[in-house]
Amino acid sequence: MTSYLDFEKPLAEIEGKAEELRAMARTNAEMDIEDEARALDAKANALLKDLYKKLTPWRKCQIARHPERPHCKDYIEALFTEYTPLAGDRKFADDDAVMGGLARFDDIPVVVIGHEKGHDTESRLQRxxxxxxxxxxxxxxxxxxxxxxxxxxxxxxxxxxxxxPGKGAEERGQSEAIARSTEKCLQIGVPLLSVIIGEGGSGGAVAFATADRLAMLEHSVYSVISPEGCASILWKDSEKMVDAAEALRLTAQDLHKLGVADQIIPEPLGGAHRNRDEAMLAVGDTLRGMLDELKDVKPKKLIADRRRKFLDIGAKGLAA
Incomplete structure (x- = not known):
């Protein structure tokens, strides 16, 4: 069962009618409804193209949060082999919201790390x-x-x-841990590649995305705060999240223009959740290209170029 977003309700009606017709035909072999169902499919496809032709930033946020969108665990299973998860921080505990371990990507040994949201109520609570x-x-x-x-x-x-942002996390040094992770991204002398596969929210995302190359899926978002949080602070009204999403310039397209994102990865029509395999393969192709570009760069140059990249982003912002 497909989950539809608010702005996709007209599409849900058309695709629902086509499915109803096919369900009726399955129970009654004498019914010939294929022509009518195909016509509805064509109408739905045209509407889907129209809906996704010019998405607002808020609609991009909704797509980035879609519950059926592929998550970190899905990408690891699809793109990596011999994944061996490693748990714990050797200080306090393991955190199920972060997956990480050793794996092979195109038979190249790598370390993969990512946020995992979960796919149902139980796993979402766990993660x-x-x-x-x-x-x-x-x-x-x-x-x-x-x-x-x-x-x-x-x-x-x-x-x-x-x-x-919970009390226990703050007591255990949440901001310091985020800062240390961001610092470590800048210090390591190996290629660091990052992909925003859904939401990139606040310092919690920056701590993993301070990379040599940052790619964003076409309908992903990346910002200093969520639109709801921004609206609550600026207007004391979280319902103004649509205005906040416009102001934050959080889409992949905006961030590519600003020089924050190095590459935009195209998604299937209707978003990554409509064709998960195609979306994951596109991410794999992008990672392959970025890794090939950096594989022979010496550690000192990697570190220097990475630092310069982020200093230049700030300089461009001041110049603008």
């Missing part, structure tokens, strides 16, 4: 909806240290509304 605690970021630091020691490229898959 804390992709909102990492300090131990999650400290686990990521441990894995990046290991990657640097053994000269393994690091691939991060970002999908979080932000770091967990």
């Amino acid at each position: 804390n909806f992709g909102m990492a605690r300090p131990e999650g970021y400290r686990k990521a630091v441990r894995l990046m240290d290991m990657a640097d020691k053994f000269s393994l490229p690091v691939i991060t898959l970002v999908d979080t509304p932000g770091a967990f």
Whole structure:
């Protein structure tokens, strides 16, 4: 059963009618409804193209959060082999909101790290909806240290509304853990590739995305705060999230123009959730190209270029 977003309701009606006709035909072999169903399919496809032709930033946020969108675990299973998860930060606990471990990408040994939101109520609660605690970021630091020691490229898959803001997380040094993870991204002498696969929220995303190359899926978003949070602060009204989404310039297209994102990965028509395999293969192709570009760069140059990249983003912003 497909989950439809608010702006897709007309599409839901048409696709629902086509499915009803086919269901009736399955129970009554004498019914010949294929022509009518195909006509509805064509109408639905035309409407889908029209809906996705010019999406607003708020609609992009809705698509980025779609519950059927592929998550970190799906990408790891589809693109990596011999994945061996590594748990814990060696200080406090393991954090199920952050997945990470050793794997092979095109038979190349790598370290892969990412936020995992979960796919149903039970797993979402277990994964804390992709909102990492300090131990999650400290686990990521441990894995990046290991990657640097053994000269393994690091691939991060970002999908979080932000770091967990709970009392326990704050008591255990949430902001310090995020800062240490961001710092570690800047220090390692191996290629660091990052893909925003859904939401890239606040410092919780920056802690994994301070990379040599940052790619964003076409309908992903990346911002300093969620539109709802921004609206609550600026207007004391979370319902103004549509205006906030416009102001934040959080879409892949905006961030590519600003020089924050290096590449935009096209999604299937209707978003990654409509053709998960195609979307995941596109991410794999992008990672392959970025890794090939950086594989022979020396550690000192990688570190220097990475630092310069982020300093230049700030300089361009001041100049503008």
